[in-house]
Amino acid sequence: MGVDLGVTFYTQTMNIKRNIIFCLENRKKDGKFIVENVPIRMRVVYSGHRIEFTTGYRIDLAKWNEKLQRVKNNCTNKLKQTASEINADLLKYYTDIQEIFKEFEVQGYIPTPEQIKEFFNEKNKKNVNIEPTxxxxxxxxxxxxxxxxxxxxxxxxxxxxxxxxxxxxxxxxxxxxxxxxxxxxxxxxxxxxxxxxxxxxxxxxxxxxxxxxxxxxxxxxxxxxxxxxxxxxxxxFKPKLKNTQKKVIFLTWEELTKLREYQIPPTKQYLERVRDVFLFCCFTSLRYSDAYNLWRSDVKSDHIEITTVKTADSLTIELNDHSRAILEKYKDVHFRGDKALPVISNQKMNDYLKELGELAGIDEPIRETYYKGNERIDEVTPKYALLSTHAGRRTFICNALSMGIPAHVVMKWTGHSDYKAMKPYIDIADDIKANAMSKFNQL
Missing domain, CATH: 1.10.150 (DNA polymerase; domain 1)
Structure with missing residues (x-):
């Protein structure tokens, strides 16, 4: 029962179910349906919502293929717009809507009809640089x-x-x-x-x-x-806002091993795929969005090739035994869009990571300090409650640096362009090295 529920959940949350339909508007005149010069509309149905869009085109009913939802070949409308011209734009509108939904899927939440309309209009808006009078x-x-x-x-x-x-x-x-x-x-x-x-x-x-x-x-x-x-x-205007450096949440090598070797209970098998995706990020430095968008065609024999979603960097990341084993595990499992990994929504994955971390005993107390005005606030939280998908990328960087891999090499994998962004991780790596050296004193 637990396993079945887990598998079903992945299927439902990886994609927002939707239906995009092109149809002719039902209009009457003098009690009769109009059959000439009828507006073509696009209807989007998802999650209990229904949105109607005007396409800007009209066509006679006799020239419309209802089954294919397109204008019949070699037909034109009253404005002499051809079937190929109209159908090309209908395909563009369809593609635009699909891209909008895919972006929301990456963000991990269901959009409102207003958001869908706004972003669709943005994609099809012209002359946005008109100076105001x-x-x-x-x-x-x-x-x-x-x-x-x-x-x-x-x-x-x-x-x-x-x-x-x-x-x-x-x-x-x-x-x-x-x-x-x-x-x-x-x-x-x-x-x-x-x-x-x-x-x-x-x-x-x-x-x-x-x-x-x-x-x-x-x-x-x-x-x-x-x-x-x-x-x-x-x-x-530069208000005095006292701040402290944000805590970098990552897993030490011992914690990473603990999480990797934890035996997931039979009733919580839905956590297995979440763990695999997170570990893949820990061993490759991928962000959530790049793990989500990793296609099988991006996977080569000894490396992966990606163009990052956030920065559009083209990266080549060599595979190690750990990342290769995860890809091998899912090589014969089919995922929609020919994806390489079973990545669910970011929000759900963050929730499940916290659950997994708690079960695996990743519970080191972490003190975070922040300010509201001049008031200093200290909060102590177990590490598992602070886990997120991005902790995978941080884990890769911190452990790579602590193992002595040069920062400029790590930056080739992560896509960082300057040392400023790497400095917090370098500082952490130095602390890890210092603590490791102290172990010799116990011999």
């Missing part, structure tokens, strides 16, 4: 300007859905702070009040407040560039 600069609301900023920068910088989510959160905080905001309202006093709001009302840590202010300044710089505001005093 002087009248609009004076009358545009904060929401209108912010939405324009998101649309333009999102397309120009090829934002991921994760970035769109972050910017949506920024907008929600700002509107909750002051529903009557305007782009030019952020003088030093307003910014100070906003910081206080984020700390006292939203209960944010200093580090999170710093990120929110950073996003806001990005938006305000864009506003100045576009002429929506002229006051740039916000550039000099």
């Amino acid at each position: 002087e009248d609009r600069k004076e009358t545009a609301s904060f929401v209108e300007v912010y939405d324009e900023f998101v649309k333009e920068c999102g397309i120009q910088n090829n934002w991921t859905i994760s970035t769109y989510k972050k910017m949506s959160v920024v907008k929600n905080h700002l509107m909750a702070f002051d529903p009557a905001l305007s782009p030019g309202a952020f003088d030093e006093a307003k910014l100070a009040n906003y910081v206080n709001y984020l700390r006292e009302v939203k209960g944010m840590r200093n580090v999170t407040i710093g990120k929110q202010i950073g996003f806001l300044k990005w938006f305000l710089r864009w506003c100045i560039k576009k002429g929506y505001c002229k006051d740039n005093t916000f550039e000099n």
